[in-house]
Amino acid sequence: MLAELRRPERTFTIRQLCQEFKVTPRALRFYEDKGLLAPSRDGMNRVYSYKDRARLQLILRGKRVGLPLAEIREILELYGAEDGPVMQSAHSLKRFRHRIVEMEQQREDLDQAIIELKSACERIEKQLAEVRPDLLPRAEDYDQMLRARLDGHSYPLSAK
Amino acid sequence: MLAELRRPERTFTIRQLCQEFKVTPRALRFYEDKGLLAPSRDGMNRVYSYKDRARLQLILRGKRVGLPLAEIREILELYGAEDGPVMQSAHSLKRFRHRIVEMEQQREDLDQAIIELKSACERIEKQLAEVRPDLLPRAEDYDQMLRARLDGHSYPLSAK
DNA sequence: GCTTGCGTTGACGCTAACGTAAAGGGAATA
DNA sequence: TATTCCCTTTACGTTAGCGTCAACGCAAGC
Numbered sequence: 001m002l003a004e005l006r007r008p009e010r011t012f013t014i015r016q017l018c019q020e021f022k023v024t025p026r027a028l029r030f031y032e033d034k035g036l037l038a039p040s041r042d043g044m045n046r047v048y049s050y051k052d053r054a055r056l057q058l059i060l061r062g063k064r065v066g067l068p069l070a071e072i073r074e075i076l077e078l079y080g081a082e083d084g085p086v087m088q089s090a091h092s093l094k095r096f097r098h099r100i101v102e103m104e105q106q107r108e109d110l111d112q113a114i115i116e117l118k119s120a121c122e123r124i125e126k127q128l129a130e131v132r133p134d135l136l137p138r139a140e141d142y143d144q145m146l147r148a149r150l151d152g153h154s155y156p157l158s159a160k
Numbered sequence: 161m162l163a164e165l166r167r168p169e170r171t172f173t174i175r176q177l178c179q180e181f182k183v184t185p186r187a188l189r190f191y192e193d194k195g196l197l198a199p200s201r202d203g204m205n206r207v208y209s210y211k212d213r214a215r216l217q218l219i220l221r222g223k224r225v226g227l228p229l230a231e232i233r234e235i236l237e238l239y240g241a242e243d244g245p246v247m248q249s250a251h252s253l254k255r256f257r258h259r260i261v262e263m264e265q266q267r268e269d270l271d272q273a274i275i276e277l278k279s280a281c282e283r284i285e286k287q288l289a290e291v292r293p294d295l296l297p298r299a300e301d302y303d304q305m306l307r308a309r310l311d312g313h314s315y316p317l318s319a320k
Numbered sequence: 321g322c323t324t325g326c327g328t329t330g331a332c333g334c335t336a337a338c339g340t341a342a343a344g345g346g347a348a349t350a
Numbered sequence: 351t352a353t354t355c356c357c358t359t360t361a362c363g364t365t366a367g368c369g370t371c372a373a374c375g376c377a378a379g380c
Binding site for chain 3: 184186187190194203204205223228229230
């Protein structure tokens with residue numbers, strides 16, 4: 001039955017995850033190489049569980065906020081440390097606290113950058129409206145952006 | 161008189177800007193190579209004006225929010241386009257609008273990442289308080305972070 | 321039996337953003 | 351005069367994060 005597809009027992013092929021999150025198989029294998037993912041196997045083939053999928057979501061969000069993969073790995077270990085190697089996580093704790101402060105600073109930078117880029121765009125649009133109104137962007141373009149956001153997973157920063 | 165140092169006629173050597181913003185001369189020359197800066201010269205030596213300094217601030221903030229240098233250059237051109245090549249900026253306008261949407265998404269990601277990293281840290285600290293209270297971080301560490309923030313310019317994401 | 325499709329493991333390539341020497345030019349200081 | 355700085359340019363090296371083959375395995379369909 002189709003409901004199976006929603007049940008947490010469900011597994012994913014590499015291709016399925018790639019399509020869902022718009023990444024390449026190469027990227028997933030790379031993350032595995034670097035210790036961020038560890039899917040089980042069916043023979044040679046990778047089998048991704050729901051937990052693997054959740055980890056991948058965290059990885060991609062980490063990337064979107066600018067974290068290097070090495071640090072994302074540590075954070076994932078922090079999550080995964082149910083009760084075992086608390087000592088080792090303790091060692092990283094100070095660094096994580098530091099990172100939090102950095103991220104809060106980054107958020108302020110981001111707000112400021114958004115404000116300024118917006119106002120710069122509006123300035124140009126006004127100038128453009130006076131000189132060449134025909135070149136002004138159509139509302140349809142913004143529709144497309146909004147639809148893209150509702151798809152959930154945003155595009156990477158370096159997207160063309 | 162010392163007040164000269166605050167006046168907008170003031171100029172800077174490469175070393176002065178580097179110390180102020182914690183970057184290397186190599187980086188400034190690199191930005192110049194890529195067309196993000198264009199200081200004047202005294203003989204062979206670079207002379208940075210207040211406007212150059214302001215551009216550098218924008219560059220560094222752009223970097224902190226994850227923009228590639230090439231795009232920062234375009235944004236700087238957008239700012240600098242007082243009335244001249246509005247046509248050319250018009251061409252980039254759609255891309256900038258798109259970028260703004262991305263940055264707003266990035267902001268949400270950032271908020272979420274901060275929340276989760278905080279709670280993960282607190283979880284570990286609680287476990288640690290039960291088992292090894294001696295390993296808990298000292299308040300002095302947080303003082304240091306706060307002082308660093310009050311210095312103004314935050315450290316790069318990839319700082320050790 | 322042969323192609324088609326999805327999977328695998330190397331291995332080499334590539335871009336961005338600098339780091340790091342090498343080699344040298346002025347100016348001030350000892 | 352020699353050393354010491356600070357500056358310059360040129361050029362090669364480095365790291366992260368994958369992209370892009372190449373060569374192969376296996377299963378299904380014609």
